[in-house]
Amino acid sequence: MDERSLVFVNSLIEKTEQGKLSWSTGFEDGQFKTLLPEGKLAFVVQVKGDVRKFRMLDDRQEVILENTVTENEAQAGDVDLLKDLLYDAIGKLQGMARSRALQVNEKLATAEKLLAAI
Amino acid sequence: MILHDLFDWSNAGVGGIGLLLTIAAIVQATGAKGAALRAEKSVRRHNAEVDFASLARMAKELHGYVEGGKMSEARLRTTDLRSDLALAIRVHEAFLGSQFRQLKERQVDLALVAEGLNRAAGVISQSERVRLLGITGAILDLLAGQCGKLRSSVEKGASNG
Numbered sequence: 332m333d334e335r336s337l338v339f340v341n342s343l344i345e346k347t348e349q350g351k352l353s354w355s356t357g358f359e360d361g362q363f364k365t366l367l368p369e370g371k372l373a374f375v376v377q378v379k380g381d382v383r384k385f386r387m388l389d390d391r392q393e394v395i396l397e398n399t400v401t402e403n404e405a406q407a408g409d410v411d412l413l414k415d416l417l418y419d420a421i422g423k424l425q426g427m428a429r430s431r432a433l434q435v436n437e438k439l440a441t442a443e444k445l446l447a448a449i
Numbered sequence: 450m451i452l453h454d455l456f457d458w459s460n461a462g463v464g465g466i467g468l469l470l471t472i473a474a475i476v477q478a479t480g481a482k483g484a485a486l487r488a489e490k491s492v493r494r495h496n497a498e499v500d501f502a503s504l505a506r507m508a509k510e511l512h513g514y515v516e517g518g519k520m521s522e523a524r525l526r527t528t529d530l531r532s533d534l535a536l537a538i539r540v541h542e543a544f545l546g547s548q549f550r551q552l553k554e555r556q557v558d559l560a561l562v563a564e565g566l567n568r569a570a571g572v573i574s575q576s577e578r579v580r581l582l583g584i585t586g587a588i589l590d591l592l593a594g595q596c597g598k599l600r601s602s603v604e605k606g607a608s609n610g
């Protein structure tokens with residue numbers, strides 16, 4: 332399951348970098364979601380404290396794939412390298428999703444312009 | 450064919466009239482079938498409007514509970530709305546047009562809200578409360594808008610028919 336999740340997370344990172352996916356905020360703190368065309372699948376990524384979570388939902392919002400990795404599990408990377416890789420990948424994806432959902436870059440640029448104009 | 454006498458001419462006349470009557474019957478039957486299909490579509494559209502009006506009422510209640518901080522009621526209403534919305538989307542997909550994707554996105558929101566409220570047992574952070582108000586408000590707007598669209602098209606259909 333970890334391996335499949337890692338493949339999906341890396342694929343989502345790639346598509347997000349290419350600007351092909353739009354992300355929006357979820358409900359819980361640190362939670363973001365994206366829907367594939369026609370709403371057939373949704374991906375939810377969340378970072379809350381030292382817990383990182385990745386989920387894939389089908390068109391009935393049933394959980395198809397779910398992975399939760401804690402910092403402790405990731406630090407025991409000698410035992411399970413996949414958990415360590417997944418922990419980092421989820422963190423990276425969540426950072427990108429947050430940036431897209433909250434339009435961080437656009438807002439920072441606006442803030443710079445406004446400050447410069449003062 | 451060459452018509453020789455009055456008998457031939459009368460036969461041809463009767464045949465021609467028969468053909469015209471057959472064509473008229475076919476035209477009438479086609480028209481009746483079209484009218485029946487239009488009536489069926491109109492009934493289905495009306496049913497969709499009734500279902501979405503009920504969903505909009507449910508969403509309004511949910512939004513009210515969230516505004517009033519009644520999280521336990523909000524949790525129950527979220528579950529009701531989730532299941533009814535899933536059914537309505539499945540049954541009335543043909544009438545949803547461009548709103549389909551937005552409704553699917555709101556379904557995901559409701560799933561995340563239901564899960565989050567169940568886990569938190571009514572205790573949520575301030576930022577989660579703000580997001581929840583945004584989500585329930587957006588769902589209410591979307592469902593009320595969809596209901597309005599359906600009502601307008603039902604009325605247009607009634608005035609045309």
